[in-house]
Amino acid sequence: MPNLESTLTIPQLLAAAAVRYDQAPAIEDDGTRLSYHQLDRLRCQAARALLALEVGHGERVAIWAPNIHEWIIAAIALQSVGAVLVPLNTRMKGAEAGYILRESGASLLFVIGEFLGSDYPALLAGEHLPALRRRVCLRGTAEGCLEWEAFLALGEAVAPAQLARREAQVDGDSLCDLLFTSGTTGKPKGVMSAHGQNLRIVRDWSAMVGLRPGDRYLIVNPFFHSFGYKAGWLAALMGGCCILPQQVFDVPAMLERIAQEKVSVLPGPPT
Template structure:
């Protein structure tokens, strides 16, 4: 039987972790403590229930829920029988979730009945989902969904031996997940990655970060994102940590949890640490247990790194850079790096991974010269699901993945991201794709043309600003427009500023020049 270090599939890892860490606490959430041994038992029970529902190897199974313990059980169970995990963003509206479910061909959906006042299954009413055979409610009753307890009871129909056969058929090359990410076309694409490559990169990441057996890991990053999933619960289970999931980021709740639960590992976007440092009652909480912080996705002031060490007590502060297309990991700082290096770079390439910068013609650039960031290594995706053309456009014939980001490498190989070839920007740690928002906004009555850019925001890094060109004779009322946007898309995508224009700035080929819009936005402040 493989050890935790030698596991090459996720079911092997969970089984090995149960043997290695036994009755140690794996997850603590909602008043429940689940040991490593019990987690493995729950995984096997849920996997047998999936077999009872006829889920086949290679099928896609989606999860649409916040950070709860059932999420981890469902994910590891479906991966144990050779199905691929399709996480759905909890901020999605029905049409957005419906698109991902259709594109992935998901045959089964695990969902939460209600979260933050939203009935998730009801959001899908009216969506055409021909491949979806069953919905299982992880927590809370929901019309038309199989309750979690009833789902688990189906395991009785399948023998443990049948599960063993399916588990043994899973190999390092089996598809483990399909994470959807948008691109410049505006349509989300499913990124395919495998069991073996994910475990290898997570193993390297957790070693660099310094995760230890017994660490208490507060996971605020959502499980549907590679930060909360791969650098989150998967890394924690590999290292024998205790996972404490948090469903919603609330500064007060984080402070209380750190003090009460003696949290030692707390990754998150820079906004998380900024919020903790700015909290007026922070001094009332004992934060002395904090040891490891991992951040990224936005520029960080050097002073903030110093304050995280001096005032929050972090011994290890690490920044990193990655994309969904590289299993979420590409570069990372190392423990002991100077605060200035942590603040101004995203670290250097992880073991076994190559990074370079090239000019517009694809020529390799020397250190200090800005160019497009390329990544090559075992961590590259297997391609975009059902989109071979987009896959060929992203990974070249030499095996380099073109990130669309512009960066500079220094003499030591440390990477500094300076801009984006794509228009994508980051709001509070979430990737935001203007083309996707623009496609949605064009559905609003009376609009001839729209353009979206990212503008600076003190708290969230960048937020969306929309430029609107109405059709002749029409006007746009901003309050009604924003209210409509909130119904159509996840909150982090909703434009925070709106400007109605009489004409869009266009280049010679008729495309909107986003730089001219950025100048307009700056002039209007």
């Protein structure tokens, strides 16, 4: 098992963190508490489920959901099988999300059932998505979507050795994610990043801000953005921190969480 300093891929990072931090808290999310060991186990289970769905190396897999722990599990699971993460902004309308799904060629979509009064799967009704084969609801239910627990159960049919063989095909130069620009002056464009590239940047950022094992990291920056994803939960896992996802920027709720949950890290953009 590689140590944290020698990891070349994001799944290797979590596997090494699970050995180093074991039963230390990795995520606390709305009553769900996962240790590093439990998080890595769920990552492997979800990765095996993706193999059961025949997700191939290099395939694009999108996530359209707010900051929840299932987002992180799905992301590292798809990266474990060599797929490429395509995050979708939760403020997008159906046509905007449909454009990115088509441009990326996403074959699978992880989606929230409902968020802020919107039925997210229904927003894609009428969108032409020829590459999209399957949809999975991270939370809630929707017509045409596989529920999260049913998705995880698919992994039971796939041997751990099959996942190990696929993981061995992923290295530091493998494409890791495809984040689309905001599209302020034109159509959004996909920006490609590799596993090793991400890990090097996150190591430097974490050292500069002084993340430490045991820090309790409240992440309100959205996971679909590099701030909430790379400087957020990825940096937290690298540093042995506990991730506290926050779905909506609500100042009174956040101040209450800071006090009650002993938050020690809360980054944000400059005013």
